[in-house]
Amino acid sequence: MSDILAVAEHRRGELRDVSFELVTAGRELADATGGDLHVAIISGDLNDFAEQLKVEGVDTIHTVADGEEFNHDVYAQAVTQLYDAIAPQVLLMPNSVNGLDYAPAVANRLDLPYVSDVIGMELGDDTLTATREMYGGKVETATDVPAEHVAVSIRSAEWPMTEETGDAAVESFDVDLDEDLIRSTVTGFEEVGAGDVDISEADVLVSVGRGIEEEENLDLVRDLADALDATLSSSRPIVDAGWLPKNRQVGQSGKVVTPDVYIAIGISGAVQHVAGMKGADTIVAINTDPNAPIYDIADYGIVDDLFDVVPALIEQFS
Structure with a gap:
């Protein structure tokens, strides 16, 4: 023993x-x-x-x-x-x-x-x-x-x-x-890049990927997040493009999240991203590609254009 x-x-x-x-x-x-x-x-x-x-x-x-x-x-x-x-x-x-x-x-x-x-x-x-x-x-x-x-x-x-x-x-x-x-002293706490929210604490995340195409289209996903009382997050390409701050990034080089619901919009499901969100209780994927890797771990999938699906979801939940 x-x-x-x-x-x-x-x-x-x-x-x-x-x-x-x-x-x-x-x-x-x-x-x-x-x-x-x-x-x-x-x-x-x-x-x-x-x-x-x-x-x-x-x-x-x-x-x-x-x-x-x-x-x-x-x-x-x-x-x-x-x-x-x-x-x-x-x-x-x-x-x-x-x-x-x-x-x-x-x-x-x-x-x-x-x-x-x-x-x-x-x-x-x-x-x-x-x-x-x-x-x-x-x-x-x-x-x-x-x-x-x-x-x-x-x-x-x-x-x-x-x-x-x-x-x-x-x-x-x-x-x-x-x-x-004891050669170090704790003088305070500062979360580097914490920004306005901590996505790791969110119960519901609406996450957006490169499928959103243009920065101005983010407003559509923000509207869905508001309708669901959810927090907006993203995959790395959105952060690399400067469309969202680093604190919103989910993945191996971002934050590991375990929300009750994770809605992946226009996210293909690269392994680096999946490593950060596969612990979610329920995963919903929206992608036009039926062979996108995100569907391998999704509980629910909608194979359709996000620009048709997201407005319908906003109408449903508003």
């Missing part, structure tokens, strides 16, 4: 969705090892975070009190000491901006093999097989690492979130921080 340790993530007072995806991934591994799933939450409103993390599958939640926001030097020390105390077989971290900041440092300190940007895992007797994507998502590769002890960071939106309430124990963990190793 071997335990699993997952490190939850929060930002600006809110737990990120990847925290609950880590629980799902961690529980799968813990079931394979016959051990317990430990979840660590570092800094912030620990009482509130711990209550939210009491979901099905978590055995113990470890809280580390230090500051409000992420600090690389604190996380590196805290996660290292948690690992030493719990001795898990697998250390799970998010493949996020913050996760990629401290995960390599922790793996280096602990002399652990480290696999990043993982989208799938299978744990055998001696080997952990991690699935990753290469060449812009065109190829999936299997990476085998010794399963005795390993560090992994998982890509968001690849595992479902665990939300059913559980009864995990909550334990405070005291970290012996070496102040000489």
Whole structure:
């Protein structure tokens, strides 16, 4: 029997969705090892975070009190000491901006093999097989690492979130921080390119691609978004053309989104774009090409001219 340790993530007072995806991934591994799933939450409103993390599958939640926001030097020390105390077989971290900041440092300190940007895992007797994507998502590769002890960071939106309430124990963990190793100070938070909205928080997204043809035609899609009380997003060509700001881009080089409904208008479905939205609950595609890759993952498809379909939808929902 071997335990699993997952490190939850929060930002600006809110737990990120990847925290609950880590629980799902961690529980799968813990079931394979016959051990317990430990979840660590570092800094912030620990009482509130711990209550939210009491979901099905978590055995113990470890809280580390230090500051409000992420600090690389604190996380590196805290996660290292948690690992030493719990001795898990697998250390799970998010493949996020913050996760990629401290995960390599922790793996280096602990002399652990480290696999990043993982989208799938299978744990055998001696080997952990991690699935990753290469060449812009065109190829999936299997990476085998010794399963005795390993560090992994998982890509968001690849595992479902665990939300059913559980009864995990909550334990405070005291970290012996070496102040000489804390060389950075958090002075504030600024979301680069955040702009006016955060599309990753939207429940309904109306997303537009190169099929819109001209910038002035964006008004038609905006009208549909307004009719649906949705948020407007786009594929990369629209941003590259300067028609919408970077914060509206969905995809591998944009944002990963998991809305309840994702409406893809004039989007062919390149792998880079699909990587950012395939976690949506319901995907609706509108495209004139019946062979467009977007239809491979769409729940509903309308093979027709968007300039005929979108006005009809606006009339229907207005």
